[in-house]
Amino acid sequence: MGEFNELNHIHLDILKEIGNIGAGNAATSLSNLLDKKVEMSVPVVNIVSFDEMMEQAGGSEDVQAAVFVQMMGATSGSMFFVLDPEDADQFVSLLIGEPGSSILDEGDNEIAVSAFVELGNILTGSYLRALSDFTQLNVYQSVPTVSIDMVGAMLSQGLLQTSMVSDQVIMIETLLHDVEGTKSDIRGHFFLLPDPDAFTTIFKALGVNDHE
């Protein structure tokens, strides 16, 4: 599907539902892991230019912590879990039970970083498992990797396949927030960027023609 403007409201609702069940499953996993309540927002599906996507993620120079995985198997795409480095530190502190842990600490951050990778692994894994169950497509994920850098530099990795087909990208965004027991409101964003061919596969799997 090269022309994203062929998507109608049924398609958009399906993509929203993917964001909903994916992030919902991830929120449940996180809640079980931390034994705390976790809220999530209504998913947003945006068809935006590459620059607009970076703006929505906070601006391409904004420094964020990101976990990146590739979705592979019956369909493909890129998935990011993105949050402020300070919020990542709060997660990590909760997870390893040591307040003040930081993924930014020079030298002594190995445990914090591996805890953050594990957090990302659980969250993206739960999200994609829900997607897989919902679509009945056999989807798995690559080993997660982490980067703390400019948003534009990191998210552009997820745009490469799309850029061969279009100047716009479909971004399925869901927000996790209000994690119980944290000092400030942690906000973590899921960005799912299906590859261009993934849309046809997903719609077909759900019995919806991609040209209604």
Add this chain to the structure above:
Amino acid sequence: MIMSNIAELIKVGIADLNLVKAPQTIITSGLGSCVGVVLYDERRQIAGLIHLMLPDSSLSRTKDFKPGKFADTGIDKMLNMLKDHGANNRGLKAKIAGGAQMFNITSSNEMMRIGPRNVEAVQQILTDYKIPIISSDVGGNKGRTIEFSPEDSRLKIRTVHEGVTYI
């Protein structure tokens, strides 16, 4: 395209390109695997910047695309724009930055090492055009924001963990 004599900053987005004349400066932010290519005419103080994503336009599955997305079409388009604005193509020089691998994934997916491939493509094309690369800051695993001033031909590079350098 904006060409005026007011000192200002022109922004170039992803897969885009533009041109400035001193005292204007030109900037692009958040280069990861993308490469920023500056082509400049020192004497006329005119410079173009491309924020390219991919090495070759043969990768495109559509005929209609932004030329700045690919190394070959981006550089071709920029050379024409520079010529139209009076630059002497034989006097052009280049500075390049970017081409990082932001995520350390060992994968059969060739898109994971697109940064180095972008850099190789740019180097090859500039060699073919006999445009010397005066300086470059490429590779690694860091994001870069770059700003070029045609007035003194300096390329400012900002990274998150290493601060600001000039090449």
